[in-house]
Amino acid sequence: MTIALLLIALVILGAAAAAMLSRNLIHSALLLVGAWAGIAAFYLWAGAEFVAFAQALVYVGAVSMVVLFAVLLTRQGATSAPVEFASWRRAVLGLVVAGGVMGVLFGSIMGSPLDVRLPAPPTGISVQQLGLLMMGPYAPALLIVGVLLTVALLGAIVIAAVDKPEDTP
Amino acid sequence: MTLSAQHLWLIPVLPLAAAGLGALTPRGGRTLAAGATILTMAGSLLLSCLALAGALTDPSAHQVFNFAWFDLGTGPLRLGLLLDPLTAFMCVMVTFVGLLIFIFSTGYMKEDANAKQFFCFLSLFAAAMLGLLVANSLLLLFVCWELVGLASYLLIGFWFHKPSAAAAAKKAFITTRIGDLGFLIGLVWLQDAQGTLLFYDNGAGLLESAALAQLAQLLPCGLAASTAIGLLLFCGAVGKSGQFPLHVWLPDAMEGPTPVSALIHAATMVAAGVFLMARVFPLMTADQALAGLPVHALTVVAFIGAITALMGALIAVAQNDIKRILAFSTVSQLGYMMLAIGVGSWVAAIFHLLTHAFFKALLFLGAGSVIHAAHHEQDIRRLGGLRGKMRTTFVTFAIGMMALAGVPFLFSGFWSKEAILHAAHSWEVSHLPLYAGLTAVVLTAFYMTRLVAEVFFGAPRSEAASHAHENGPAITVPLVLLAVGAVLLGFLGTPAFPWLQARLLGETAVHGHSLLEGSGLMMLSILLVAVGLGAGWALYGRRLRTQAEAPDPLAVRAPGVIAALANRLGLDELYAATVGRLTFGFADFSALLEIFAWDGAIRFLARLGEFTGLVSRENDEGALNEGFDAASRGLRGTGLAYSKAQTGDAHGYLRSLALGFVLLLILVILGGSR
Amino acid sequence: MSPLQFCLLLSSLLFCLGLLGALARSNTILVLLGIELMLNAANLNLIAFWRYGPHPAIGTGVIFVLFTIAVAAAEAAVGLAFVIAVHRHRRSVRLQEASQLKG
Numbered sequence: 001m002t003i004a005l006l007l008i009a010l011v012i013l014g015a016a017a018a019a020m021l022s023r024n025l026i027h028s029a030l031l032l033v034g035a036w037a038g039i040a041a042f043y044l045w046a047g048a049e050f051v052a053f054a055q056a057l058v059y060v061g062a063v064s065m066v067v068l069f070a071v072l073l074t075r076q077g078a079t080s081a082p083v084e085f086a087s088w089r090r091a092v093l094g095l096v097v098a099g100g101v102m103g104v105l106f107g108s109i110m111g112s113p114l115d116v117r118l119p120a121p122p123t124g125i126s127v128q129q130l131g132l133l134m135m136g137p138y139a140p141a142l143l144i145v146g147v148l149l150t151v152a153l154l155g156a157i158v159i160a161a162v163d164k165p166e167d168t169p
Numbered sequence: 170m171t172l173s174a175q176h177l178w179l180i181p182v183l184p185l186a187a188a189g190l191g192a193l194t195p196r197g198g199r200t201l202a203a204g205a206t207i208l209t210m211a212g213s214l215l216l217s218c219l220a221l222a223g224a225l226t227d228p229s230a231h232q233v234f235n236f237a238w239f240d241l242g243t244g245p246l247r248l249g250l251l252l253d254p255l256t257a258f259m260c261v262m263v264t265f266v267g268l269l270i271f272i273f274s275t276g277y278m279k280e281d282a283n284a285k286q287f288f289c290f291l292s293l294f295a296a297a298m299l300g301l302l303v304a305n306s307l308l309l310l311f312v313c314w315e316l317v318g319l320a321s322y323l324l325i326g327f328w329f330h331k332p333s334a335a336a337a338a339k340k341a342f343i344t345t346r347i348g349d350l351g352f353l354i355g356l357v358w359l360q361d362a363q364g365t366l367l368f369y370d371n372g373a374g375l376l377e378s379a380a381l382a383q384l385a386q387l388l389p390c391g392l393a394a395s396t397a398i399g400l401l402l403f404c405g406a407v408g409k410s411g412q413f414p415l416h417v418w419l420p421d422a423m424e425g426p427t428p429v430s431a432l433i434h435a436a437t438m439v440a441a442g443v444f445l446m447a448r449v450f451p452l453m454t455a456d457q458a459l460a461g462l463p464v465h466a467l468t469v470v471a472f473i474g475a476i477t478a479l480m481g482a483l484i485a486v487a488q489n490d491i492k493r494i495l496a497f498s499t500v501s502q503l504g505y506m507m508l509a510i511g512v513g514s515w516v517a518a519i520f521h522l523l524t525h526a527f528f529k530a531l532l533f534l535g536a537g538s539v540i541h542a543a544h545h546e547q548d549i550r551r552l553g554g555l556r557g558k559m560r561t562t563f564v565t566f567a568i569g570m571m572a573l574a575g576v577p578f579l580f581s582g583f584w585s586k587e588a589i590l591h592a593a594h595s596w597e598v599s600h601l602p603l604y605a606g607l608t609a610v611v612l613t614a615f616y617m618t619r620l621v622a623e624v625f626f627g628a629p630r631s632e633a634a635s636h637a638h639e640n641g642p643a644i645t646v647p648l649v650l651l652a653v654g655a656v657l658l659g660f661l662g663t664p665a666f667p668w669l670q671a672r673l674l675g676e677t678a679v680h681g682h683s684l685l686e687g688s689g690l691m692m693l694s695i696l697l698v699a700v701g702l703g704a705g706w707a708l709y710g711r712r713l714r715t716q717a718e719a720p721d722p723l724a725v726r727a728p729g730v731i732a733a734l735a736n737r738l739g740l741d742e743l744y745a746a747t748v749g750r751l752t753f754g755f756a757d758f759s760a761l762l763e764i765f766a767w768d769g770a771i772r773f774l775a776r777l778g779e780f781t782g783l784v785s786r787e788n789d790e791g792a793l794n795e796g797f798d799a800a801s802r803g804l805r806g807t808g809l810a811y812s813k814a815q816t817g818d819a820h821g822y823l824r825s826l827a828l829g830f831v832l833l834l835i836l837v838i839l840g841g842s843r
Numbered sequence: 844m845s846p847l848q849f850c851l852l853l854s855s856l857l858f859c860l861g862l863l864g865a866l867a868r869s870n871t872i873l874v875l876l877g878i879e880l881m882l883n884a885a886n887l888n889l890i891a892f893w894r895y896g897p898h899p900a901i902g903t904g905v906i907f908v909l910f911t912i913a914v915a916a917a918e919a920a921v922g923l924a925f926v927i928a929v930h931r932h933r934r935s936v937r938l939q940e941a942s943q944l945k946g
Contacts, residue, residue: 005846009853016857016880020864025872032876039883046894051908055886058916063879070872070923074930090820094866097827098859104831105855108838114847125902130909133902145913152917156924162931817942819874820866827862 004045012038025071033064047124173223174234174252177303180216180260181313183209185296191289199284203275206288210268210295217260224257229675231369233305249305249367254672255519259302259444262523265654266436266530267295269647273534274428276643277541287327287426294320298437302444307356307366307375310445314352314409317438318345324433325425337421344418348408355401362394368448376451385455391463395455399466402449403473410442410503413477417741419500423492427537430492435499435533436526443506443522446470447515454513468598471511475602477504480738482612486619486723487734490547491536494620498573499529501609505589508602514592516670520662521585523669527658528572528582531651535566538644539624542637549620554629559639563625565648570621572655574614574702577695581659586610587691588662588670594690610694614701622709850891858884871929871938875922882915 012035019031036059043052134142187209191202224232235249271291278284297316304310318341326338359375360366362384368376375381384395406412411419422434433439446453453466481501488494502525509518540547542559556563572582590610593603629635639645662669708722724731733739844852861880868874886908893904930936 005849009849012853013856013860016860020860020868020873020877020880025870028873028876032880035880036883039887042887043890046890048890048893048905048908051886051890051905051912054909054912058912059879059883063916063919066920066923067872067876070926073927074872074936090869091867093824094820094863097824097831097866098863100831101827101862102855102859104834105858106852108834109848109851109855111838114845114851125905130902130905133906138906141910145910149913149917152921156920159921160924160927815945817945819938819941823862823865827866 005042008038008041008045011035012042026068029064029067029071032067033060036060036064049124050127050130174232174250176216177220177234177250177252177256180213180220180264180303181296181299183212183216183296184292184299188289188292188296191285191292194285196283196285199288202285202288203271206292206295207268207271207275209292210264210271213295213299214261214264214268217257217264220252221254221257221261224252224254225672228254228672233367233369233374235305235367235370244364246308247306247365247367247370248309249370250303251305251368252303254675255444255447256302258519258523258669258673260299262526263295263298263302263437266526266651267298267432269650270428270432270436270530270534273431273537273644273647274426276641277428277537278426281426283327287324290320290323290327291428291432294324294433294438298441301441305368305370305374307359307368307449310448311352311356314405314441314445315349317441318342318349318409321345321422321433321438324429325422327425327429331424334424337418337424341418341422344415345408348405348415351401351404351407353405355398355405358394358398358401362398376449381451381455384452385459387459387461393456393459393462395452396462396464396466399449399453399456400469402445402452403466403470406442406445406507407473408442409445410439410507411477411500412442412473412504412507413480414740416477416481416500417737417744420493420496420737423490423496427492427533427540430496431530431533431537434496435529439499439503440506440522440526443503443510443518446507446510447519450510450515453510467511467513469511470507471596471598471602474504474507474509474511475605477501478508478609479504479605479612482609482616484734484737485616486612487731489550489735491539491549491552491620491624492533492547494549494616495529495532495536498532498613498616501613502529502573505586505606505609508606509589509592512592512596512602514588516673517585517588517592519673520588520669524572524581524585524655524658524662527651528569528580528655531565531569531648531655532573534644534648534651535562535569538562538640538648539566539637541644542640543631543633544636546631546633549623551631552624552629552634553627554625554634555637556625558637561639561645561648565645565652566625567621568652568655570617572659574617575610575694575698576702577691577698579656579659581655581657581662583698584659584663587694590690590694607694607697610697611701611704614698615705618702618705619709622706626710847891847895850894851888854884854887854891857887869937869939871926871936871941872923874938875919875926878922879915879919882911886911 015031015035015038019028019035022028022031036055040052040055040060043049043055184206187202187205190205194201230253232252233249234252235247237245238248239246271288274287274291278287281287294317297313297320301310301313301317304313322338322342325341326335328334329338356366363375363380365373365375365380367374370377372379381395384398385393387393388397390397408415419434419439423430425433453470456462456465457467478501481497481499481504485494485497485501488497502521506518506521506525509515509521538559539552539555539562542555542562543552546552568580572580575583575586577583590603590606593606594600596602629637721731858881861877861884864877864880865874866877868877889904889908889911893908896904926936929941933940935941
């Protein structure tokens, strides 16, 4: 538990909390980007460099763009219009439930014998090894995910496409 | 070549084939039908002659040919054919007389449109009659008996569009049916008692000593079985042969064409009853040895015969229709035959039957000739003077009349009646039948003289009579042939040469006795005939009737008696008032029963069915439908209730998920799983 | 507290934050963002266990996370496309207002 890990943890949690509680939608989106970056840092610390880069590319690069587009396309009125919470009741209920989940998880984590100390930090995994794994045992999964991404792409386009005048019933 | 019993079946089957052919030919094919009828009858005549030759080679034998018809379960039902002198003589007579009458019919029915059907029915009758004669089984005899009755019905009602003819046919059938009921009961009794209905069967037959000994036992009711059965069979004979009290159908049967009257109601069918009695004579006499019987069967037969003979003759005296006179004359002569059987001499009865067939057929055909010539004028008061116009008819008719009246020596009727009177004289029980017979002799001569005088003598008393002329050969030739037979047949049975009697009794030797024996009775009967002839001539021949409407000389002298006799002694009215009323009463009662009881029951059942249907429908609509609807409603209600869980609130869903996850985790932890 | 426990606590906290956001915010986009956070928390979990598991050389954990990232990205895209489509028809991005399918 080094300082680096603590710092990373703080960044992640702080950005996430801020994003969830912010009244401004754009602020939320951008704060979330920071959280994602922090998560990428965590991956680096853990030794999974490729995953870190993938996280940065996908989330910080692509998903955040998609989110911002969506925000911009669904704006009603001024940019800085505040986004309210749901009713107080809903907020309290959400708090309670989330708290409950946290409590259970906290209890189970602290109560489990997870006292593992590795003798030496791991060397990590090389990209070549990953490549071989991808093309070898996990090739079917890779292909399926490829199909899934294609379908999602096409689906998103279809759903979000503007209806032509003669298509509307 | 002689004919054996095995081939006897051909004799009835030939006319049957002609009947079948006649049924199949179209309406205008009278020549074909008539030709077939006459040819087959000639064939049967030939075969009958051969059969007679065969029977006479051994007159005492009863040649039988028995065969099994079908299996009853307890044993086969056997039928059979019998050839003995009685059968053979009867077959020859029936086929000969029948053939002549068929030839006569071709001339008589020339103008009739339905002639083909007529010949078809005639053939049917011939087949049935011949079958009756050759039968060795009482059942086969009964079947042919009924068929003969059917043929009689069809032929009496031949001109069915005449209401009187249709009614007469019905009356004939119903009256004979009443008699046949007794016959049937006797038949069933015999089958039950003996287990067989064959007459002769190598010792096991009904008319053979073993069966007769058994049947002659006294029953608890006081009669012997054979007496009771004999009387029951006699019931059938009473109906068929027109004995008192079932004689009422015979005069009405004259509605049929004259050839029918000649063949069926004079010569053959009515003689079937006498033939039956002759056939089962051993059964009728089986109780002679028993003492203490209240009545012997033959006694009843004799008295009924005597009553019939006298009554028939009396009524004939007062009739005016030529055919009615002859009909009642037939009734009377049949009474004579039954009388002969009753007093114990069946050979005399058969002898008289044979001679009667010839001269009665002759008389009827002669009457037919007269009727045909006089354009169907049948009232003797309106005829007359035909002696000159119809020579052949007159001569042959006169011969027949003299045979019937019993003019002595030359004519067959005399000898046969003599035989009967002789037998009646030697009867120990009573002489009443003899007196009745002698009285009837007088009456017979009287009314026949009246008939001949009124029809043939004097001047014609109507248009029809004056225009009459002799008929063609088809009509006259049979008359001549029958007249010859009426004369010659007598010589076969004279006391000096009783050839016929001997052969019938199964004797090969003929023992005649001189005419002087028993001559007292013969003298008496000759005297009575003379009295009758004289009286008749005195009243009707000397003072000839000049007008048709002139009163009858006898009616003037004794109007009450004559009127009663003319009305046939009122028996028809009596029957209508009693039996007729009773039957109608039963019919009304049955109708009531039908409407209220049986119909009511059926209507009740129908209501029950309706009610069941109603209940079923209510059950279906109320219980079943409602049940299903309620279940469906319940299901929908449950569905609606469950669908309330879909609140549409996404946050809520998520919350539930999270909570569920928490609970699950707690359970896992608490469950202690690793 | 071991490092693994620390990492797990971190990922659980992140998860609950995402859950809170998803439950308490009415803007659909924010709900989706919360869901993304939850997915990321799961990824964190996986990497932690890969890092402190018995055989880190076997790249099962890493492969898993890679696939998860891919699927999560696809889901985000489709979900946001839905938001846009709903907004075009109903002019609203509030999640409570999309409740026509309630029973």
